[in-house]
Amino acid sequence: MAQILAPSTQWQMRITKTSPCATPITSKMWSSLVMKQTKKVAHSAKFRVMAVNSENGTINRVEDLLNLDITPFTDSIIAEYIWIGGTGIDVRSKSRTISKPVSHPSELPKWNYDGSSTGQAPGEDSEVILYPQAIFKDPFRGGNNILVVCDAYTPAGEPIPTNKRHRAAEIFSNPKVEAEIPWYGIEQEYTLLQTNVKWPLGWPVGGYPGPQGPYYCAAGADKSFGRDISDAHYKACIYAGINISGTNGEVMPGQWEYQVGPSVGIEAGDHIWASRYILERITEQAGVVLTLDPKPIEGDWNGAGCHTNYSTKSMREDGGFEVIKKAILNLSLRHKIHIEAYGEGNERRLTGKHETASINDFSWGVANRGCSIRVGRDTEKNGKGYLEDRRPASNMDPYVVTALLAESTLLWEPTLEAEALAAQKIALKV
Incomplete structure (x- = not known):
């Protein structure tokens, strides 16, 4: 970096409600998909999807669902919980539905994962608890959906060995x-x-x-x-x-x-x-x-x-x-x-x-x-x-x-x- 400038005064990340940024699939589009399945099918070496013609050209059913913005239809959001795996450098994540948008990590529930599958717990006592610590807007799902950076603890509340955030927060x-x-x-x-x-x-x-x-x-x-x-x-x-x-x-x-x-x-x-x-x-x-x-x-x-x-x-x-x-x-x-x-x-x-x-x-x-x-x-x-x-x-x-x-x-x-x-x-x- 060339120089250190003044950081933002907003030290704690806050999430604000965003405007819809993607067009949901309309009922007319669904009708077109259902009624025209006799049209040509696009093939791929890895998977196949239905592609049909409409007023707007070719519609890829999977792509439309990936881009579907749920914000206008529900208060629920998708939170992607992210944590650091057993190597200390690998990032893991999984998703869960939250009933409404949040603006602070304290509004999110703790969660758990199978630590025996990430090299962080034995199979006979594999539950590791995720504590939400920071939230960011999700650039992949858009809308009010979020990414949640977490650190990991035992069920008794002790930080696991790969949880370096806990010690850093103390300092x-x-x-x-x-x-x-x-x-x-x-x-x-x-x-x-x-x-x-x-x-x-x-x-x-x-x-x-x-x-x-x-x-x-x-x-x-x-x-x-x-x-x-x-x-x-x-x-x-x-x-x-x-x-x-x-x-x-x-x-x-x-x-x-x-x-x-x-x-x-x-x-x-x-x-x-x-x-x-x-x-x-x-x-x-x-x-x-x-x-x-x-x-x-x-x-x-x-x-x-x-x-x-x-x-x-x-x-x-x-x-x-x-x-x-x-x-x-x-x-x-x-x-x-x-x-x-x-x-x-x-x-x-x-x-x-x-x-x-x-x-x-x-x-x-x-x-x-x-x-x-x-x-x-x-x-x-x-x-x-x-x-x-x-x-x-x-x-x-x-x-x-x-x-x-x-x-x-x-x-x-x-x-x-x-x-x-x-x-x-x-x-x-x-």
């Missing part, structure tokens, strides 16, 4: 953290793969495209692969109410990035997880595979990260650059703890090449994309602003990363000896 509710109003801007990189061969989109099967250079932020059939997916995702996130702030093609062909933020506290994690779910659904519909692997192709190709821009109230005010330096010192002392929490397979990405720092060393610099922590030129010039943590991998858990940044810079205090030693080491590397 963000700490008075010291709340007073500093932490802002986050997260840059989510991802790679699109061809379905059957699991090779990047636009790459010749079993071969390689030309070297990196022409693809970053490029246009053209020989340089940009998957733009429609990126654009569809961008609009769907805006519709949903996700605080998406931009998107661009990345350095490796078939790789893209979008930015979410600035977001305050726990909202950052909720918005990233909702945006990932929407991206999974769009790639599903497009017949393309999404991967968040931090190094999908070995060799002289960029990996995929999730750079996290971070600032506190004190960093954004006059004299903030000194606060940023103190935060960087704390981060240097907890480098190993952060690396362990920043995503699986990150050692394949953080090699010191391809715009990364070595996973074994901590460094920081102004406008240096080869450092662990980058500080922007404007931050140095203005004496206040934000820092960018370039270490998180594309498959990191945003609840973990955002909470850990707040904990390390606002709640954790090093010993004087460790602080002095770290200051000396950092001074030598800058």
